Amino acid sequence: MLPRLLVILLVFLNISSNSEVTIEWNESKKLVWTDFRGPVDANTDAVAVTASGITFSFSVKQSNGAFVSFESEADAHFYPEKSWYIKDKGDAHILSHEQLHFDITELHVRLLRYEISKLKVSQTIKENLRSLHQKANDDLAKMQNAYDTQSQNSINKEQQAIWSLFVKDELKKFRAFRSQ
Numbered sequence: 001m002l003p004r005l006l007v008i009l010l011v012f013l014n015i016s017s018n019s020e021v022t023i024e025w026n027e028s029k030k031l032v033w034t035d036f037r038g039p040v041d042a043n044t045d046a047v048a049v050t051a052s053g054i055t056f057s058f059s060v061k062q063s064n065g066a067f068v069s070f071e072s073e074a075d076a077h078f079y080p081e082k083s084w085y086i087k088d089k090g091d092a093h094i095l096s097h098e099q100l101h102f103d104i105t106e107l108h109v110r111l112l113r114y115e116i117s118k119l120k121v122s123q124t125i126k127e128n129l130r131s132l133h134q135k136a137n138d139d140l141a142k143m144q145n146a147y148d149t150q151s152q153n154s155i156n157k158e159q160q161a162i163w164s165l166f167v168k169d170e171l172k173k174f175r176a177f178r179s180q
Helices: 092-117 125-151 157-173
Strands: 005-013 052-063 066-078
Touching: 052 092, 052 125, 066 092, 066 125, 092 125, 092 157, 125 157
Parallel strands: none
Antiparallel strands: 005 052, 052 066
16 A cells, blocks of 8 residues: 655745736846836835736645755745836846845845755755744845845945855855746
8 A cells, every 4th residue: 555645735926916927136137227117106216116026836745744944945936017217217227136136035045945955855945844934034134134224225346246146156155046
């Protein structure tokens, strides 16, 4: 008699709607202003806002009451309907600042994939995966905030250049875990 396998699929998304239009991060496709289709927030001094996040899912297989394997998927997504810019103020410099926000999201997806690659199947695998996903989201939020603070939302061009180089180098370090 073959052991019964039970597959459990759990999906965790940063932004709740599965039917929402998204753009997946792609090394060869940079954001363009037409990707920013959301309504402008009149209550802010920002010239542009990038909405991006990590989508994450995993499944585990169970046999005779024990977890025997798992699979996971993590991706960086850009949300056009939640991203916006002021048309007469958006320029190439600001667009590159917004692109770097999306690149930072991809960096944290790569870091999440790296951490997952080190996991071994155990009876706490679901909790471990959830914990890694939560940490990735927390670290992503901290880095996005630090980037905006230090670059003064792209005004400080020296800090903007430093961040750009840092993210580029980090993406290279974790190239093996890049989005395809």
